[in-house]
Amino acid sequence: MKTLLKNLTIIPVTEEGLHFTGDILIEDRLIRRIGDCSNEKADTVRDCTGLIAIPGLVNAHTHLSMTLMRNYKDTCSNLQEWLGEIFPIEDRLGDEEIYWGSMLGLAELIKSGTTSFADMYFHQWMTARACKEAGVRGFLSLTLFGDEEETRKRLSSIRLDDELDGDLLRRDLAVHAIYTCSEDSYRYTADWAREHGAIVNTHLSETKKEMTDCLEQSGMLPAFWLDKTGFLDLPCYVAHGVWLQDEEVKLLASKGVSVVHNPSSNCKLASGIAPVGHFRKLGLNVALGTDGASSNNNLSMIKEMRLAAMLSTVSTMDVGSLRPYQILEMATVNGAKALHAELQIGTLEEGKKADIVLINPAQANMTPLNDIFSALVFSLSENNIDSVYVSGRQLLDKGRLTTIDEAEVCRNVARCWEKIRKGE
Ligand SMILES: [Zn+2]
Numbered sequence: 001m002k003t004l005l006k007n008l009t010i011i012p013v014t015e016e017g018l019h020f021t022g023d024i025l026i027e028d029r030l031i032r033r034i035g036d037c038s039n040e041k042a043d044t045v046r047d048c049t050g051l052i053a054i055p056g057l058v059n060a061h062t063h064l065s066m067t068l069m070r071n072y073k074d075t076c077s078n079l080q081e082w083l084g085e086i087f088p089i090e091d092r093l094g095d096e097e098i099y100w101g102s103m104l105g106l107a108e109l110i111k112s113g114t115t116s117f118a119d120m121y122f123h124q125w126m127t128a129r130a131c132k133e134a135g136v137r138g139f140l141s142l143t144l145f146g147d148e149e150e151t152r153k154r155l156s157s158i159r160l161d162d163e164l165d166g167d168l169l170r171r172d173l174a175v176h177a178i179y180t181c182s183e184d185s186y187r188y189t190a191d192w193a194r195e196h197g198a199i200v201n202t203h204l205s206e207t208k209k210e211m212t213d214c215l216e217q218s219g220m221l222p223a224f225w226l227d228k229t230g231f232l233d234l235p236c237y238v239a240h241g242v243w244l245q246d247e248e249v250k251l252l253a254s255k256g257v258s259v260v261h262n263p264s265s266n267c268k269l270a271s272g273i274a275p276v277g278h279f280r281k282l283g284l285n286v287a288l289g290t291d292g293a294s295s296n297n298n299l300s301m302i303k304e305m306r307l308a309a310m311l312s313t314v315s316t317m318d319v320g321s322l323r324p325y326q327i328l329e330m331a332t333v334n335g336a337k338a339l340h341a342e343l344q345i346g347t348l349e350e351g352k353k354a355d356i357v358l359i360n361p362a363q364a365n366m367t368p369l370n371d372i373f374s375a376l377v378f379s380l381s382e383n384n385i386d387s388v389y390v391s392g393r394q395l396l397d398k399g400r401l402t403t404i405d406e407a408e409v410c411r412n413v414a415r416c417w418e419k420i421r422k423g424e
Pocket residue numbers: 061062063203239291292
């Protein structure tokens with residue numbers, strides 16, 4: 001089965017400033033050819049004149065089913081207080097809630113041009129099922145908490161592997177954070193991951209309190225504390241990094257560990273502003289994520305790109321601290337690198353997965369286009385997302401979801417949430 005997308009403006013995100021007019025041939029889930037495909041034959045040929053093709057956005061840190069808790073407990077004054085409200089709710093979530101919460105999140109991801117996401121949550125087998133039905137690429141981490149005993153128990157209950165399909169899904173492992181998990185828990189997880197070839201992730205240096213508590217209790221900064229557990233010697237990515245000090249950033253960069261910047265969540269929970277332009281200059285790979293919809297309160301990488309650009313400018317008082325192209329890299333190729341998946345996704349190149357987003361700029365909010373990269377970071381909106389392909393399968397067609405019944409999902413989420421709130 002071949003699909004040919006013709007007459008696109010293509011932004012491959014392989015080289016700063018590069019865009020050109022051309023075609024994309026999709027075959028067997030892959031981008032088979034990019035450029036002039038006028039001699040190619042295909043089962044489906046689509047004239048895409050006027051549309052812009054970019055790589056599917058990569059949301060490198062989220063908690064997908066937290067869509068259930070969107071706009072809930074929004075007046076907590078900081079992360080610790082908010083977690084105190086959220087954890088008891090999470091204890092009541094079961095398979096059904098996770099499935100519908102995941103479906104809701106997937107609908108939002110597709111409609112905002114995201115084709116891959118890294119999830120850190122529970123009941124991952126239900127998120128996996130939802131991903132396969134919706135057709136979205138997931139890097140799914142079971143979240144581990146507590147001491148070694150608790151970690152051992154959670155790992156032995158892992159039920160995700162039966163749901164993996166080899167193309168869309170990968171099983172990663174997450175240890176929640178250094179303030180909720182013991183040193184032994186990190187060590188045990190590192191050993192387990194090494195044995196099973198798993199890629200690991202964790203929240204790190206999200207708040208000033210996390211950094212100062214770690215210093216007080218161990219005499220070490222969080223990244224150095226984590227390093228002594230062996231966790232950073234694995235293929236690894238960490239979320240937030242708001243309070244990382246230069247020597248920690250250099251340590252992470254030297255170990256090939258990426259940081260996922262979550263600007264909306266960091267603003268909303270008053271955690272601070274990660275100086276990611278500075279991190280980049282120190283050699284760190286910085287990706288972008290939304291965090292959960294409960295601390296954002298949406299899952300749109302489009303909004304995240306714009307906020308990342310704005311915060312970088314205002315926090316450094318330097319308009320050039322992160323250029324629009326660099327922001328687009330953070331949301332695509334850097335996300336792929338963070339997830340150790342850059343050979344499969346993150347750019348539009350021959351041989352990579354056909355994860356492609358088509359943008360229709362011929363609307364009021366993007367006219368006139370002028371600088372195409374500025375337009376993508378500062379003017380783009382969800383209503384401009386025309387089509388989304390993941391592994392060549394079309395999940396969005398002229399703004400309409402093709403694999404998800406959105407009204408049915410919203411009804412079921414409302415029903416599940418009502419049950420959870422009542423404590424049934
Ligand atoms: Zn998070």
